[in-house]
Amino acid sequence: MKTKISIPRFHKLALAIWARNFRVWRRLMGPMLMLHIGEPMIYLVGLGLGLGLFIGEMGEMSYLTFLASGFIASSTMMAVSMEGMYSVYTRMVTQQTYAGIMNTPVKIDDIVLGENIWCGTKGVLTSGAILLVAAIFGAVESPMSLIAIPIGFLVGITFAGLAMSISAISPGYEFFNYYFTLVITPMFMLSGVFFPISTLPEWLQSFVVILPLFHAVELIRPFVVGEIPQGWILNISVLLFYAAIGHFIAVNLIRRRLII
Amino acid sequence: MGPNGAGKTTVIKMILGLSPIDSGSLEVLGFEIPKDATTAREKIGVVPQIDNLDPEFTVEENLRIYGSYFNLKKDFLEEQIPKLLKFAELENKKDLRIQKLSGGMLRRLTIARSMVHNPELIILDEPTTGLDPQVRHALWDRLFELKNSGKTLLLTTHYMDEAQRLCDEIVIMDRGEILDRDSPRELIRKHIDGDVVEIRGANGSELEKEIDRLDIRTEKFQDQILCYTNSPLELMKFSSKYSDFSFIQRPANLEDVFLKLTGRELKE
Structure with missing residues (x-):
């Protein structure tokens, strides 16, 4: 008998998993912030200030603002993808944390949902931190940019389920290189973080518009300069679609891996 | 177990x-x-x-x-x-x-x-x-x-x-x-009644033939004969005659039962 594919349950026990992760995060905050904020900060200084001198304006805003608003989305994607792959894999396989939790009334569905909500929270923390860095460099043009912080939650859960699905089928940490090199990095380069996608050949554009990061950037960037994004309903719908599909696949794959 | x-x-x-x-x-x-x-x-x-x-x-x-x-x-x-x-x-x-x-x-x-x-x-x-x-x-x-x-x-x-x-x-x-x-x-009572006498080194010897003549259950290994019996003394009396071999008498234990039921071959 194989484990059956079914819709994940939503139960408040998921919050216990969230609380566990939050407690760990509080302890390891320093190195985490270094990775997820320090790195984009260096890019922002190098590319935004350095390259920005030659570029000047892009998409009717300073290149620094253009880049910073893109980084809010891409850094959230990076932070959450690492969480969903490395950290989840560590808890699932290396440390056997889930094996201990599964002996309690908490189900795999709750574990994955808790991880997902945690990834959303990490999205909020990351977007907030990048926004702060951007503000310090004078790249933020409107208080409306604060909306990027709650959007961070949505962007977080968008990439969480996908990353956890990869984790569920991974034989080891090295496997994550495939996802990073084949999915995350191309998405990072092509989704309008560094330049508007209108500069891409048309065939490539029609591919980019189905990528979640593109919609995350489209949703966040206008707020940073005080505008409401034109296609916000579409953007949010696409992100929710990836979040839902990702969660469904992650729950079923992790069930298949752990219930034997 | x-x-x-x-x-x-x-x-x-x-x-x-x-x-x-x-x-x-x-x-x-x-x-x-x-x-x-x-x-x-x-x-x-x-x-x-x-x-x-x-x-x-x-x-x-x-x-x-x-x-x-x-x-x-x-x-x-x-x-x-x-x-x-x-x-x-x-x-x-x-x-x-x-x-x-x-x-x-x-x-x-x-x-x-x-x-x-x-x-x-x-x-x-x-x-x-x-x-x-x-x-x-x-x-x-x-x-x-x-x-x-x-x-x-x-x-x-x-x-x-x-x-x-x-x-x-x-x-x-x-x-x-x-x-x-x-x-x-x-x-233990059900599967191995009584005592166990472990004899080492006796395989192929005159002693082995004497044991075989007794009406008791035995198990033989490369270097060892295990005898399961209610009257261990009739075996232990051989120990003075065959003093080259080592005799150990002990009560049957759970391990004997376990090995009897699950077999002695290595489980890997």
Whole structure:
């Protein structure tokens, strides 16, 4: 008998998993912030200030603002993808944390949902931190940019389920290189973080518009300069679609891996 | 009890609803498994074979965080934690990260953790494997304490002394089949009546022929003959005549039963 594919349950026990992760995060905050904020900060200084001198304006805003608003989305994607792959894999396989939790009334569905909500929270923390860095460099043009912080939650859960699905089928940490090199990095380069996608050949554009990061950037960037994004309903719908599909696949794959 | 591959851990996983059941039905504490497994797990404590304490946390946090997975009332949990620290004799270590604990302390903490929700049934999967004798004895004391307090303990082991000491009833299984179940004393009485005489070095000798003439059950190995008998003296009297060979007389034990039922070939 194989484990059956079914819709994940939503139960408040998921919050216990969230609380566990939050407690760990509080302890390891320093190195985490270094990775997820320090790195984009260096890019922002190098590319935004350095390259920005030659570029000047892009998409009717300073290149620094253009880049910073893109980084809010891409850094959230990076932070959450690492969480969903490395950290989840560590808890699932290396440390056997889930094996201990599964002996309690908490189900795999709750574990994955808790991880997902945690990834959303990490999205909020990351977007907030990048926004702060951007503000310090004078790249933020409107208080409306604060909306990027709650959007961070949505962007977080968008990439969480996908990353956890990869984790569920991974034989080891090295496997994550495939996802990073084949999915995350191309998405990072092509989704309008560094330049508007209108500069891409048309065939490539029609591919980019189905990528979640593109919609995350489209949703966040206008707020940073005080505008409401034109296609916000579409953007949010696409992100929710990836979040839902990702969660469904992650729950079923992790069930298949752990219930034997 | 069972050799490697007997299905001990699989049975535990089935009881918890974490392994699919191919056929038959399973009821635990009145709950139908796997249908009501989540509810059943509220009343079951588990001590896994491999410690899976949360390495990110201290001793006390491990108990507190684990308690949160049972959705316990805060007051109840706050009452439980000092009791469990005392039970595990870890009161002085409660703020240490678990990396700082010895193997015995980790086991005690794992057992304490399994009791955070005051379960009716505690399942222990090879609780003392890999521990030194002092630590094992200390753990057995703990388990006796639990047993005497009225908890049901279900434990898997391949230590005969552990089973003999702790268990009211033993199930011997191999390859997913129950071979027999009874009290330790009954199992021995039923399968191997009386004493065992172990004779070394006698294979192929005149002594072997003399033994064969007696009406007793024997098992022969490369270098050893095992004789199962109610009147060991009739064998021991050979020991003066054949003083080159080593004779050991002992009462039959659970290990004899185990090996008889599950066979002597290596299980890998």
